[in-house]
Amino acid sequence: MVLNRPCESQGNMNNSGFKVILCCILLQGESSHGNPAQEVGIAEQCNGYCFSVVKPFLDHCAQLKEAADTNNKLRDKIYTLDGTINNLQSQLLNSGTETKNLGEKIKEKDEIIREKVEQIKEKVEQIRDKDTQITDLREQVKMMSGVLAEKNDQLSKMNQTAESSSGWTVIQKRFDGSVEFNRNWGDYRDGFGDQRGEFFIGLKKLHLMTAAEPQELYIQLRDVNGTYRHAKYNNFIVGSEEEGFVLKSLGEYSGNAGDSLREHERAKFATEDRDCPNKCVHSFHGPWWFNGSNCGISSLNGKYFKEGIADESNGISWGHWNVFDYKLSLTFVKITIRPRSPQT
Numbered sequence: 001m002v003l004n005r006p007c008e009s010q011g012n013m014n015n016s017g018f019k020v021i022l023c024c025i026l027l028q029g030e031s032s033h034g035n036p037a038q039e040v041g042i043a044e045q046c047n048g049y050c051f052s053v054v055k056p057f058l059d060h061c062a063q064l065k066e067a068a069d070t071n072n073k074l075r076d077k078i079y080t081l082d083g084t085i086n087n088l089q090s091q092l093l094n095s096g097t098e099t100k101n102l103g104e105k106i107k108e109k110d111e112i113i114r115e116k117v118e119q120i121k122e123k124v125e126q127i128r129d130k131d132t133q134i135t136d137l138r139e140q141v142k143m144m145s146g147v148l149a150e151k152n153d154q155l156s157k158m159n160q161t162a163e164s165s166s167g168w169t170v171i172q173k174r175f176d177g178s179v180e181f182n183r184n185w186g187d188y189r190d191g192f193g194d195q196r197g198e199f200f201i202g203l204k205k206l207h208l209m210t211a212a213e214p215q216e217l218y219i220q221l222r223d224v225n226g227t228y229r230h231a232k233y234n235n236f237i238v239g240s241e242e243e244g245f246v247l248k249s250l251g252e253y254s255g256n257a258g259d260s261l262r263e264h265e266r267a268k269f270a271t272e273d274r275d276c277p278n279k280c281v282h283s284f285h286g287p288w289w290f291n292g293s294n295c296g297i298s299s300l301n302g303k304y305f306k307e308g309i310a311d312e313s314n315g316i317s318w319g320h321w322n323v324f325d326y327k328l329s330l331t332f333v334k335i336t337i338r339p340r341s342p343q344t
Contacts, residue, residue: 181286258321
C-alpha cells in the first residue's frame with residue numbers, strides 16, 4: 001500500500017505562501033517613499049490582507065498535519081495487523097502440520113486396531129474349536145464311563161461268582177467311606193448298602209446262616225500304606241435277635257493280624273439306639289459287639305478316615321495291628337464266611 005507524503009503538499013503550500021508574503025513586502029517597500037500617514041494605512045491594509053491570505057493557508061497546514069498524524073497512526077496499526085496476520089498464518093500452518101501428523105497417527109492406530117480385531121476373531125474361532133473338542137471329549141468320557149460302569153458291574157459279578165464258587169460269602173465290605181456305618185438297630189438287623197460297593201449283609205441273615213451249619217470267619221484288613229493282614233476263626237456263631245445277636249462263638253484263631261476279636265466273644269451287638277451301658281457305640285462312632293467292661297479292642301464299623309488317621313479312637317480299629325494305637329484307622333475291611341469244612 002503506497003501512502004501520500006503530506007510533507008510534499010505542505011511544501012507546495014509554503015511556496016505559495018512565501019510568494020504572497022513577498023508581494024506584500026514589495027508593496028510595502030514601494031509605499032515607504034510617499035506620505036507617512038499614507039504609509040501607515042497601507043501597512044494596516046497589507047497586514048489585514050496578509051492575515052486573510054495566510055490564515056486559510058495556516059488552517060490548511062494544520063489540517064494536513066492532523067491528517068498526516070492520523071495516516072501515520074493508521075499505517076502503524078496496519079503494520080501491527082500485518083505482523084499479527086503473519087503470526088496467525090504461521091500458527092495455522094503449524095496446526096495444519098500437526099493435524100496432518102495426528103491424522104497419520106490415527107491411521108496407524110486404526111490399522112493396529114484392525115489387526116487386533118482380526119487376531120481376536122482368530123482366537124474366538126480357536127476357542128469355538130476347543131469348545132467343540134471339549135464337548136466331543138465329554139461325550140467320549142461319558143461313553144467310556146458307561147462302558148467302565150458296565151465292566152465294573154461285570155467284574156463285581158465275576159468276583160461274587162468267584163467267592164461263591166470258593167464257598168466264601170461276603171458279609172461286610174469297606175474301602176472308600178461312601179456308605180455311613182453308624183446306623184440304628186433296624187439297619188444292622190436287615191442289612192444296608194450294595195454288594196458292588198460298601199455294605200453289611202445284616203445280623204438276621206448272619207444268625208440264620210451260622211445257625212444252619214458251623215461257619216468259618218475270615219477278616220481281611222489293610223492300612224493306608226497298602227499292608228494286608230488277616231484273621232481267621234473256625235467256629236463263628238451269631239445268636240438271634242431275641243438274644244441281642246450275641247457273638248456266641250469264634251472258635252480257634254489263625255492269621256497274622258492278631259486276635260483282636262477274642263475280647264468281644266459272648267458280647268451282644270450294640271447300636272446308637274441300643275447302646276451298652278458304658279456307651280461304647282458313641283465312643284467308637286460305630287456299632288459292634290462291645291463287651292460291658294471296657295468295650296473291647298476292635299471296631300470294624302467305626303468312622304472311615306481316608307488318610308488312615310482317626311480323630312481319637314473313633315476310626316476302623318483292630319487293636320493288635322499297631323500295638324493298640326487307636327489313632328490308626330484301617331482303610332479296607334472285607335469279612336467273609338463259609339461253611340466249615342470237616343477237617344476244621
